[in-house]
Amino acid sequence: MLFNVIPRSRYLDILAEGQEGIVTFPTYIPGSYVIRELERNIIEIEGVRMSKNKFYVKSKFKYRIYTLSKDQREAISTRDYLFINPASVFPFQDINEKYCVQIETSWNIITPLKKEGNFYCGENYHEFADSPIEASPFLKEIKIDDLHSISTIDEIDISAIRKIVEEADKIIKPKEKYIFFFRRSDKNYGGIEHKNSSAIVVSWERKDLSELFAHEYFHRLNVKTLIPKDLVHNYEREIYTDLLWFAEGFTDYMALLISLRAGLDTPEEALRGILSSLYKLTFPGAKIMSLAESSYTTWIKYYRQDENFLNSSISYYNGGLSLAFYVDIKLTKNGKRIDEIFKRLPNRYSFSDIQGVLDKLGFYESDLVYSPARKILDSIKEEISLEFMDKDKPYYGIMLDNNKIRFVEDNSPADNAGLLPDDQIVAVNGINKPLEVKDEVNLTVLREGRLKDVKISSGRNPGHALRAKIDGKIAETIFGKNEVKAEYTSSIL
Numbered sequence: 001m002l003f004n005v006i007p008r009s010r011y012l013d014i015l016a017e018g019q020e021g022i023v024t025f026p027t028y029i030p031g032s033y034v035i036r037e038l039e040r041n042i043i044e045i046e047g048v049r050m051s052k053n054k055f056y057v058k059s060k061f062k063y064r065i066y067t068l069s070k071d072q073r074e075a076i077s078t079r080d081y082l083f084i085n086p087a088s089v090f091p092f093q094d095i096n097e098k099y100c101v102q103i104e105t106s107w108n109i110i111t112p113l114k115k116e117g118n119f120y121c122g123e124n125y126h127e128f129a130d131s132p133i134e135a136s137p138f139l140k141e142i143k144i145d146d147l148h149s150i151s152t153i154d155e156i157d158i159s160a161i162r163k164i165v166e167e168a169d170k171i172i173k174p175k176e177k178y179i180f181f182f183r184r185s186d187k188n189y190g191g192i193e194h195k196n197s198s199a200i201v202v203s204w205e206r207k208d209l210s211e212l213f214a215h216e217y218f219h220r221l222n223v224k225t226l227i228p229k230d231l232v233h234n235y236e237r238e239i240y241t242d243l244l245w246f247a248e249g250f251t252d253y254m255a256l257l258i259s260l261r262a263g264l265d266t267p268e269e270a271l272r273g274i275l276s277s278l279y280k281l282t283f284p285g286a287k288i289m290s291l292a293e294s295s296y297t298t299w300i301k302y303y304r305q306d307e308n309f310l311n312s313s314i315s316y317y318n319g320g321l322s323l324a325f326y327v328d329i330k331l332t333k334n335g336k337r338i339d340e341i342f343k344r345l346p347n348r349y350s351f352s353d354i355q356g357v358l359d360k361l362g363f364y365e366s367d368l369v370y371s372p373a374r375k376i377l378d379s380i381k382e383e384i385s386l387e388f389m390d391k392d393k394p395y396y397g398i399m400l401d402n403n404k405i406r407f408v409e410d411n412s413p414a415d416n417a418g419l420l421p422d423d424q425i426v427a428v429n430g431i432n433k434p435l436e437v438k439d440e441v442n443l444t445v446l447r448e449g450r451l452k453d454v455k456i457s458s459g460r461n462p463g464h465a466l467r468a469k470i471d472g473k474i475a476e477t478i479f480g481k482n483e484v485k486a487e488y489t490s491s492i493l
């Protein structure tokens with residue numbers, strides 16, 4: 001198919017050319033496992049609607065689509081800026097045919113798509129949809145080295161990113177060019193991986209970008225070259241894999257190692273980063289959910305997180321990072337490193353392929369992926385000095401945000417007293433003062449506009465805040481220091 005795009009403020013006017021027949025607009029963005037329904041942004045289309053995302057069209061048809069999303073996975077069009085993640089804007093017919101786009105603008109255009117005359121092309125829809133397009137009169141391409149560059153309208157210090165890329169490329173060994181699309185925005189977004197690029201949008205406050213860049217860049221290998229066998233995108237219906245803990249969690253751990261090896265994080269910062277993931281395994285959800293289940297349920301749990309997430313679920317990012325750390329400890333003891341896994345996996349892998357690689361590296365435990373994720377934390381506790389700083393101390397089992405309850409831990413005193421997320425604490429023992437953990441207090445809470453008195457007695461904290469100390473061979477091999485200590489405090493009262 002061919003697309004001719006006329007950018008306007010807030011909209012794109014698109015003239016499309018293909019075969020008379022049905023076109024399909026994607027309902028989700030590969031790499032982000034939630035049905036986004038971006039086809040809802042179609043304002044007008046020349047064709048007959050067949051369903052929410054399918055239209056019967058002539059060989060040439062026009063459509064207008066609303067594009068004002070600051071999300072790096074979507075599209076935005078203003079008087080002086082254009083960013084398109086193609087899966088959010090362009091439909092497909094036959095996925096295997098060639099797709100080309102022409103942008104009607106004199107602005108600078110940067111995209112990994114191949115330039116053919118006035119068009120930018122992908123050999124099939126997968127390649128086309130995986131190649132963002134950025135344009136602006138202010139757009140510049142900042143070279144990191146011969147193979148890597150940053151496409152941006154903002155200023156960015158590339159010295160840290162150069163170190164990340166150098167360190168990551170010792171594992172990735174790339175041959176093709178790569179572009180980081182980078183933009184500052186007013187909300188805290190994140191990144192999305194593509195084969196030869198990534199799109200990163202972050203708020204102005206965010207200063208430390210090394211792990212985010214390392215994460216997206218490492219996806220070039222893990223998920224874009226090494227791909228779970230069952231992760232075959234159809235752009236319309238949810239697809240299920242039990243391996244997102246490896247695709248995302250192990251990528252998170254590698255990003256942490258790359259930042260550490262590049263000298264951008266200290267050993268203490270790296271260990272604290274690991275503790276921040278282990279902390280999530282101290283909540284009730286980790287006693288219920290395995291990493292495999294967390295991967296399968298991403299569409300309805302991880303990407304649809306509610307106030308009860310820590311009681312019901314575990315993030316495959318946190319759980320996967322924790323497991324990667326455990327695997328790295330075990331491999332280190334055998335004189336190997338986690339890096340080996342990425343050298344030995346086949347390009348399309350299953351869980352048994354990962355197991356096979358680990359077996360060859362002398363690692364035999366295999367039930368950490370299908371058992372509740374808490375087992376990973378308990379296994380790590382057997383390998384390093386890891387203690388709960390708050391275990392058995394008095395606690396209620398709530399997290400607060402400006403005196404509003406945002407989380408109630410299952411089976412905690414707060415749960416037993418009937419406190420709910422969203423309850424606004426207006427008085428403690430009749431006085432408007434901050435809540436401190438005492439034996440017993442009377443809380444006055446505002447719930448749905450009604451005042452309620454709730455008596456609550458403190459109980460024993462099951463243990464959330466973590467303190468770790470690592471020394472000897474593990475500390476030297478993984479952290480490059482003979483002793484590393486870190487703490488991660490808990491926000492639960």
Ligand SMILES: [Zn+2]
Pocket residue numbers: 193215219247248251
């Ligand atoms: Zn990722």
